[in-house]
Amino acid sequence: MPRTRIALLTTLAMFAFAGNSLLCRLALKGAGVDAATFTLVRVVSAALTLWLMLRARGSPRGIGGNWYSALALFAYASGFSFAYVGLPAGTGALLLFGSVQATMIGHGLWTGEHLRVRQWAGLLLALSGLIGLVLRGISAPPLQPSLLMLGAGVAWGIYSLRGRRSCDPTTTTAGNFLRAVPFAAAVSLLTLAHLSLERSGIVYAMLSGALTSGVGYVIWYAALRGLKAATAATVQLSVPVIAAMGGIVLLGEPLTLRLLGSSAAILGGIALVVAKKQTVK
Template structure:
C-alpha cells in the first residue's frame, strides 16, 4: 500500500477517535443519557452500519472477527463511557492513551521491534507534550474511574494489536461489533434502574457508533496492517490534541499557550517516530 494512502487512512482514523471523545463528552455531560445506554446504542448502531455496508458491497455471506476481540472492544467502549462519568477530560485522555502506549509498545518490544535513537527521542517528546497538555488539570482522580480508563486503554491496545491480523477489515469489525452487542446489553440490563436518555444523547451515541466507531474502526484496521506496533501506538497520541482542537471549535473551549506548545510537542514527536522505518533485529 502506498505510504500516502497509509498516512491518509491513519489520519482519518485519528479524527474518528477524537470524534468519539467529543461525542461522548457531549452525551454524558449534558445530553441526559447514562453510560450503559450510550455504550449499547454505540455498539448496536456500529454493528447495523457495518452490516449495511457489507450488504451494499455484496460481500460474501458470513462475518469474521472473534469473541476475544469482541470482548476487548466491549471492555474499551464500556470502560471509556463509565470512566468519563468521574474523570475530567484531560485526566481520562492521559490514562487512556498512556495505557494504550504501554500495551502496544510493550508488545512490540517483546516481539522484537526496536526503535532507533531519534524515534525514542520522538516518543519521549510526544509523551512529554501529552503530559504537559493535561497535567495541570489532574488532581487526585477517583480510583475507580481511573482503573476503568486504564482498563479501557489496555483493551483498546489489545484490540488494535489483534486487528493487525485482519484480512478484511469491514467483515472483521462487523463481526466484532455484532458479538459485542450481548455484552453491552447485559450491562444495560444490570443497570436498568439507572437508565435515562434524551433524544440528543441517543443521537450522539448513534453517531459515535455508526460513523466514528463503525466506519472509523474499519479505516483503522486497514491502516494497522501496514503499521508497526510502536508506530500505531505513538500516532494515537495525536487524538487528545485533535480532541482539544475539536473542543475549541465545537464546545467553545479556550485556545491557550499550553495547548499550542503541547500540541506541537506531541505532533513533532510523532513525526520523529514515523519518519524512519523501524527495524527488527
C-alpha cells in the first residue's frame, strides 16, 4: 500500500477516534444518557451501518471477525463509556491511547520488532507525557475512571493487533460489532436501575456508532495493514490532543498547563518514533 494512502487513512482514523471521545462526553455530560445505554446504542448502530455497507457492495451473507476480537471490542467500548462519566475528553483520550501504546509496542517488541535509539527516546518522551498527566496534583484525574480507561486501552490495543491480520476490514469489523451486541445488551440489563434516555444522547451514541466507530474502524483496519505495531501504537497518541482541543472548543473544558505539557511531550514523542531516518548525501 502506498505510504501516502497509509498516511491519509491513518489521519482520518485518528480524527474518528477523537470524535468518539467528544461524542461520548457530549452524551454523558449533559445529554441525559447513561454509559451502558450509550455503549449499547453505539455498538448496535455500528453493526447496522456496516451491515448496510456490506449489502450495498453486494458482499456474501457471511460475516467475518471472531468472538475473541468481539470481546476485546466490547471491553474497550464499555470501559470507555463508563470511564468518561468522570473524565474530560482530552484526559480520557490521553489515558486511553497511552495504554494502547504500551500494549501494542510491548507486543511488537515481544514478537521481534526493533526500535532505534531515536524511537526509544520518542517512546520515553511520550510516556513521560502520560505519566505527567496522572501524577498526583490538583488537576490529576480521579482514580477509578482512570483505571477503567487504562483497561479500555489495553482492550483496544489487543483489538488493533488482532485487526492487522484482517483481509477485509469491513466484513471483519461488521462481524466483531455484531458479536459485541449481546455483551453490551447484558450490561444494559444489569444496570437498568441507572437507565437514562434523552433524545440528544441517543443521537450522539448513534453518530458515534455509525460514523466514528463503524466507518472509522474500517478505515483504521485498512491502515493497519501498512503499519508496524510500534508505529500504529504511537500515532494514536495524536488523538488525545485532537480530543482535548475539541473538548475545549465544544465542551468548555479547561485548558491546563498539565494538559499542554503532556500533549507537547506526546506529540514530540510521536514525531521521533514515526519520522523516517534521513540519509546524508
